[in-house]
Amino acid sequence: MGNYAVSDKLNVILNLPYIETNASAGSMGGQNGLQDIALTVKYMPFRKIRGKSIYSLFALGSFSAPVSNYPADYLPLSIGLRSKTAALRLMSDYQRDRFFSSLSGSYVKRANIEIDRNVYYTTKMYYTSEVTMPDAISVNLRIGYRTSNLIVEAILDNWVTQSGGFDITTNNMPFPSNTMNTVKIGLNSKYTLKKASALSINGGCNFVTDGRNIGQSSTFYSGLLYVVNFKKHSQNEK
């Protein structure tokens, strides 16, 4: 993951996860590899400070594409869905003192994918190796506490695939173009060390509370973040 601040209003974020899957039951082998590279441009066209309140508006554009030739049609053990995506997110943020709330919504356009089979059945038979992927809408709400070296936030996230997906059937394998909806709640936190401001610790959890064709998973994570400052004199510029 990389994050580069072009200016006070423009941020470029790069993300490339390495994924490993393993089955907890049965004999099917897991998969691993580099998944999809995602480039996000975050831009703040509007910011207003009134007393203790700060209103800001962000627009985020992102694009993702697989970097390795991993198979998508090996669910639930494939490391991703292979679809190139383009997404546009609008986010509004309101901060008063150290408390903030942030609401955003995004439309994710997903491109067709190629699978290793040249025929497949969804709700009808398709004699092609190309699969149309349903687009998705994601809505995200965050409420929390933010200071210069501590961020704690509660998240509510809803991901809804749009028309074109279909449901998993009993005792069948999942398929990349399945409808996959989730409602997640969770907690994120990030603490930046006062003595070494380049180093921060993050951690959190999230829980799927509702969904369709998706596992009801609980996720816990923690990590270390080290910031490399490319622009040594950025402080002087200000």
Next chain:
Amino acid sequence: MKNKTQKIACHAFLLLSLFLNYSCSDELTERNDQFPQLNPNNNDELAGTWKPLLLTKPDEFSLDAPIATNSAAFAREINEIKSYQANLTTDHKKIIKYWSVGGVLRWNEIMRTLVAKHNRPPYQNADGTYPAPSAANPFANPQFPFSNPPYAARAYAYVSAAQYDALIATWHYKKLYNRAAPFAVDATLPVLVPKSTLPSYPSEDAVLAGVTVELLKLLFPTEIAYVQEKADEQKLYRILSGANVRSDVDAGIILGRKIAAKFIARAASDGSAAAIGNQAIWTQLQTQTAATGEIPWLSLDIPARPPMLPLFGIVKSFLMTPEMVVASRPVPPPSTKSVQFAKELAEVKNYEKHATRKSMEIVTFWADGVGTYTPPGHWNAIASETFVTLNYSEVRWARNLALLNIALMDAAISCWDAKYIYFNPRPSQVDSSIETLTGIPNFPAYVSGHSTFSGAACVILSHIIPRKAAEFAAMAKEASDSRMFGCIHYRSDCEKGFELGEKVGSFAVARARVDGAE
């Protein structure tokens, strides 16, 4: 500088939102939408003399003589065509485009869809046992059928065999009654499909609809509404397109139904209903194998599931006697205590350790597992996409698919015979560290079903189209190898399975040489 980057950012967002709006051409190009209208090179005018599979003679079932083409009633039937053609709708045109590719081909595709849709194993009960689908109560949970590979092989074979016999009878009556097609009687009648020089009574499409609907009622009872809708479209297509009058179609349905009844009676007593076995038989398979000192097969499903159709080996074949099944049986697999077995197990482990993206692709391409049209369906698709380039008549289409599907059913019968005679374990049962690249089928390993199906399909298809023999052989070899690459079969399973397939495929070749079509 800052202004400039912000401008770029603004433009980038604009472009991105445009991209989101206008890059939505998700349309797929499906191969079976590109097929041309059927326009046979050769009408096979003598097909009424070909040897049927089950009928004793082409006119075993009678068909009334048609009304004369110079009668007032016939003129009214031509008026029906004209009245449809005066107001052809978009739906009508779609129906014509779909069915004019060929009735045997389209029904074969419909079959593959039904097999894929119903190829799902029952979900377990709360106590870990499994319910069985019931033909008597097809809508209950689990729905009937579970169209696994043996069920599917038999279903494809019955439909193809019945279509073949029905079209021999059709060609017989076409020649006997020699009634001209509507466009030959009324030269002003527009025809929307290639004109056939064959007599049009009875309609071959209607015979196909009649015979196939009845068989599919038996094989896929929960799909009757869908199947009937397709049949109604096919009948309408012949009238819309000016290829047949109403009485050609009505007679075809009657003839098709009569012939279907004979196949349905055979299916009721071919032993397939008992193929599922019972607890006593499942236990006996284990104890008799253990008694020989070998490791008996165990289900690796969670919870453990009874073996798939253990008595399918005694289902009545169209070409093999029970003695021929036993005579074709492969030699026993390497003993699970032998050096040979250890070597083959190590080879499987090695495929797991050195799996490549290419081997994974081969495994997935040929897996044809749950939710697919099964390996027999895959060979039907390969055959159909080859036949469609060769402009066969409907009766030759039916004959070639019947030979293929009877060979595939024989492959299922003899492969299942071997599996349950030897009842030997899958690699992951013997070495639980072996992780597979595809699901482990719920039946014994020796011999490989994919290899047997592919060997049989390769032999009969290579006989039908000799110049494609090398292509079929390469595909069959890859399908067979895919099971080793997927770590669910040993080399012996694949090699002996392939040989078994070639052996049963040769029975279909022998039949092809004497059926009068070559």
